[in-house]
Amino acid sequence: MYTSPKIRGHYCMCKGKSWELDNSLGQIKGTLFEPSDEDVLIDPELVLELKKKGVKFTEEDLLFVTRDSSGEIVFLEKGNPGAGLEHIINGTEDSGNHKNKFKDKLNLEKEDIGIAIYKFIKEDNIINVKPSKDNGKNVIYCLNNKYLHIVIASNGFIVTAYPASNDEIERLIQ
Amino acid sequence: MIIEISWDYTEDILWIYNDEKEWLSEGFPLIDDDEVLLKLQEEIDDLYSTFYEFESHGEQVWFNKPKMKENKQKMLDLLKKLNDRINELNDGTFIVEDLETPYWENI
Numbered sequence: 001m002y003t004s005p006k007i008r009g010h011y012c013m014c015k016g017k018s019w020e021l022d023n024s025l026g027q028i029k030g031t032l033f034e035p036s037d038e039d040v041l042i043d044p045e046l047v048l049e050l051k052k053k054g055v056k057f058t059e060e061d062l063l064f065v066t067r068d069s070s071g072e073i074v075f076l077e078k079g080n081p082g083a084g085l086e087h088i089i090n091g092t093e094d095s096g097n098h099k100n101k102f103k104d105k106l107n108l109e110k111e112d113i114g115i116a117i118y119k120f121i122k123e124d125n126i127i128n129v130k131p132s133k134d135n136g137k138n139v140i141y142c143l144n145n146k147y148l149h150i151v152i153a154s155n156g157f158i159v160t161a162y163p164a165s166n167d168e169i170e171r172l173i174q
Numbered sequence: 175m176i177i178e179i180s181w182d183y184t185e186d187i188l189w190i191y192n193d194e195k196e197w198l199s200e201g202f203p204l205i206d207d208d209e210v211l212l213k214l215q216e217e218i219d220d221l222y223s224t225f226y227e228f229e230s231h232g233e234q235v236w237f238n239k240p241k242m243k244e245n246k247q248k249m250l251d252l253l254k255k256l257n258d259r260i261n262e263l264n265d266g267t268f269i270v271e272d273l274e275t276p277y278w279e280n281i
Contacts, residue, residue, distance in 0.1 A: 056229045083183070083235035091182070101197045132184045133223040151184050157234050159183050165199035167206070 040066070041118065046073050055155045063114050068139075068152075069124045076117060076158045083159045085114050098162045105163035106146050117161050120148045127164075128172050140164050140172070175268035177205060177260060179253070179275075181222050187215050187256075187274070204263055211263075214256045221249060239281070246281050253278065 041064040050057055050065065050073060058077060063085055065075035077084045081091065089099045089110045102108040108116055120141040127140040127147060135154040140147055147164035175198075176191040188205055190198045205211060225245075230236040242249075253275045260270055 056232075056234065058234075077234065079234070082237055091180075100195070101199070104197045105199055133220075134226065134228050136228075138184045149185075153228050153234070155229060157228070159235065160185070162182075162185065163199060165201055167199075167201040 039118070039122070046075075049073060050075070050156070053155075055157075057157070064118045066118065066121060068121055069126065072152075073156045074121060074150075074152050074158060075156055076114060083157070087159075088113060088117075088161050098160070101163050106148070113161075117148070117150060117158065119143060120150065127169065132159075140169075175202070177202075177268050177270050179256065179260075179270065179272040181218065181274060183223065183226060184219075187218055188260075190268075202268075204265070204267075205260070208259070208263060210259050211256070214252060214259065218249070218252050218256065221245060221252065242281050246278060249278050250275065 042062055043065060046065045046067065047059065047062070055073075057075060061078040061084075063076045063078060065073060068074050079086045079088075081087055091098065099110045099113065102110070102113050102116075106116065120143045123141065123143045125142040127142050129137050129139050132138050132151060132153075136152050136159070138149060138151045140149055142148075147169050148161060149164050150161045151159045153159050175193065176195060178189040178191060179187060180189060181187045188211070190202045190205065192198055225238045225242050227236045227238055228234065253272070257270065257272060257275070264270075
C-alpha cells in the first residue's frame, strides 16, 4: 500500500518514464482529462501482479495499469497498428482511425486520448458491459456526460477505445 | 454524407460521416435499421474476429494472416453483398468509402 507522497512521487516517475517515451502518442496535457496528483498511472504492485499471473505485456510500453471496479487489472500499452493506443490513434490500413471521432465527440486531441481512457476507467460510471469474442468485454463508460467504449481483452489489455454513438446511449438508457 | 466501410475489433463496420468527414454518431436509420445489413455486418464481424489471436506469437494481439488468406474469398463475397445492399438502399444521399475490399483484395 502506498502513502500519498509515494503515489505522487511515483506518478512523476511514470510521467517521465512512460508517457514521454513517444511524444506523438503519450504526451500528457489537456484540461478535463489532465491527471491529478492522486493518479497512479503505473502501480508497481499491479505490474508485479500481472507478471505473477503470467500475463504477457511489454513493461516499457505500458502507458497505464490500473484496477477497474470489478477488481480486474486493465492496462494500456503503446501497442501497434492492430491494438493499443497506436491503434486507437492511427488505426490499421483497413480500419481507419478513431482520433477524429475523439475530436468530434469528446473534443480531445490525440495527445489526450490515453489519459482520457484512464480517467473514464477511474471514474467508474459504467453504462453497459457486453462480452467480446475472446472472453473479454466491451464496456461503455460515462464521464462528464461523455461516453466511451473501451474494449478490454480477457487478460486486461485494452484493445481499442472509441466514443459511443448517441443513438446507442439513448437505446441503453431507455 | 459518407458511409465508410471499415472494421475494427467488436465495433460496427459502417461508420457515417458528413461531407466534411465529421463522424455522425447519431447514426442514420436508413442504414442502421436495415435487417439485411445488420445480418451481413454480424457475419463479417464473426469472421473477422477469428483472425485475432491474443497473447500469441509474442504479441498482445497477433493477426492470423494464413487464416485470413484461407478466408479471403469468403470475406470478399460478404463485402460484395454488403456493398450491393448499401447501393440498393442509396437514395442518392450518401457516397461509400470502402476501405475493406481493397485491403482484402491484396491479402
